[in-house]
Amino acid sequence: MIRRVVSVTVAAAILLSAGVVARADALEHQRVEAIAELTALAAQAHSAAQRTDYLAGAAERAEADTADRAAVLSVRPAFVVELKALRAALDGAKGKVDTEAHRASALSAQQTVLAERANPDTVTAATATVHALTAKVGGEVTAWQAAQSSGPGGPAWTTSGPDGYARVRAALDRVGGGGVGLYESSSCAGGNAPACANSSGYIKYRADIANWSESRLNWAMAHELAHIHQFRVWGALNSSSAYGSLFGGDPEFLANCMAVVRGYPGSVGCNGEQQAWASGIWVGAVR
Structure with missing residues (x-):
């Protein structure tokens, strides 16, 4: 009788131990799954943070680019005004002085302005160049006119x-x-x-x-x-x-x-x- 009780007790202990082991295995499996899920969530969070940083940087770059373009556009009208003045000066110089070099310089300045997207100082410098060209053409025409201003009996022209x-x-x-x-x-x-x-x-x-x-x-x-x-x-x-x-x-x-x-x-x-x-x-x- 005592042996049977001991046997039953041992069997129950074995069954209890097996249950404990099975429960521990299940808990370990859940722990591994939880850690894996947390790792995935952490990776997703990191990726999201990186994307947020990228988007924020892109937005900042876009804002800076927009500001640069706006600054360039703000100084372009002055360049156009000077270009029109130079065109009038070149038209007035026809048949009087050689303006090919001046035209080439103006064309180069215009191409520089058309290509510039970020630096307003580049446009400002080109504007100053065109202004100087206009003044130079005007001075050369004035010199030409002075050279023609006298001849036998008076000026080289009057009514013509x-x-x-x-x-x-x-x-x-x-x-x-x-x-x-x-x-x-x-x-x-x-x-x-x-x-x-x-x-x-x-x-x-x-x-x-x-x-x-x-x-x-x-x-x-x-x-x-x-x-x-x-x-x-x-x-x-x-x-x-x-x-x-x-x-x-x-x-x-x-x-x-x-x-x-x-x-x-x-x-x-x-x-x-x-x-x-x-x-x-x-x-x-x-x-």
Whole structure:
């Protein structure tokens, strides 16, 4: 009987121990799962914190970028104003001074401004550059006008103005008279002739021819330039029998033919023999 009680007691103890072990295993499993869940939650929290930090930084960068762009945009209008002023100065300088280098500098400044997104100081510096270019062009035009301001009998122009003068000057340069003086005057044949050449080596023009067509103006300047070359060989020219036979000793007819040779025909033409003879006067040869 005592043995049976002990046996039952031992069996119960064994069963109780097995239950305790099973319960401990279950608790350990739950603990492991809890730790794993906590680790995952911690990782998620860390990831969320990192994303929050990234988004906060991105927002700060976007705000800073927006502020930079706003600062750049705020100084652009001043650049546009200066660019318009330079464009007007360049237009006014046409036919008077060479502005290619100034145009290239302005284009470079404009490209710099268009590319700038963050630094307003870059735009401000470009604005100052364009302002300086405008002042430089204005100074060069003023110097050009001063250089043209005097000639035989007075200023280089009066009623034709600087633009009219520049147009006639360009025509004379175009036909080969770059080194020849040019002045406005109404004294050519008492005002009846639109232009005339002086034996001292300069040409005068009547104000209205500044409005002539380009082809007619080119012819007029080629004709007067021909007279300048005639004056250079005047003695030999008037002693030439060929001059008398081919042109009747008429310097106007010869000047027309000389203009034809240069590629600027007027209303009066000349034949091949006359052109061949007239071409020599351009190089100082009288045959």
